[in-house]
């Protein structure tokens with residue numbers, strides 16, 4: 336499985352994750368073979384990328400941090416909350432609180448807390464998905480910091496509402512407007528309002544609206560600031576500017592001690608997989624490989640299935656390397672879809688078969704012929 340830009344999507348590829356429309360109905364099921372008119376429809380909806388099954392390694396089981404159903408419901412609630420705030424200038428806190436509880440339950444139930452997916456979202460839902468993603472990223476960072484249940488709840492509430500001010504005003508004022516919107520509610524913790532107010536403040540004092548610095552910034556706001564920055568890099572409004580997770584996490588780390596609190600950057604990076612499952616990567620010794628597994632707490636040390644020799648030549652079996660064990664091996668870069676096409680990888684329609692510890696391809700076409708007699 337790998338993420339692929341719509342512009343690189345080809346007829347005949349197989350979807351590895353279900354795609355939903357703007358109201359949460361299934362648009363295309365996982366397993367669907369891509370046809371020309373599907374690509375057109377996805378483009379119309381402004382969906383920037385999808386996940387397809389990787390021809391080299393076949394289907395991979397990936398655990399989800401947030402189930403599709405919870406994500407869809409959260410996006411729906413945030414959308415309603417924003418629409419309502421536009422008219423009534425009030426927030427329905429009860430609904431937001433309920434959905435944050437569901438997000439927390441889902442995250443607590445996830446065996447590893449690794450972020451391995453980028454969310455597939457249509458243009459119309461981009462902003463609401465951003466709010467939900469920032470909440471998820473903030474919560475898992477809070478868990479690394481061992482915040483208690485109540486604090487995680489307030490952090491999640493603040494993070495999901497961090498940009499609520501944008502329902503009334505765009506530009507820098509969305510921080511102050513958001514603060515006042517949230518503050519009106521007697522039932523909500525004031526820390527949540529501070530997240531909206533301070534999520535553009537920077538550790539070095541270069542942020543807004545007040546130019547607060549270091550410990551003057553509320554911890555929840557400082558965490559949300561990192562989550563917000565990261566999500567805007569991997570899921571930007573202009574999808575052509577989308578970064579790979581490893582590039583985005585590098586940018587976050589580069590701001591450690593500048594824009595962001597060093598300890599919080601460290602906690603944040605713990606759960607982000609820079610090379611998500613399905614990534615085609617080049618390792619330092621030369622060969623290309625596909626990321627097929629991740630270790631909890633060691634996101635930079637994935638398990639890789641090699642698919643070429645050290646010169647990029649084809650090989651007929653695919654050895655696995657576990658970077659947690661092979662300490663001298665590391666990932667150099669992610670290979671883009673264009674590069675991949677140029678290398679001619681993944682052209683085979685065959686299915687990978689593992690037999691007696693050996694890997695070989697079974698050609699789908701041959702298999703069908705055999706079945707048909």
Ligand SMILES: [Fe+2]
Nearest residue numbers: 497498534535
């Ligand atoms: Fe903001």
Ligand SMILES: [Fe+2]
Nearest residue numbers: 465497498563
């Ligand atoms: Fe934001």
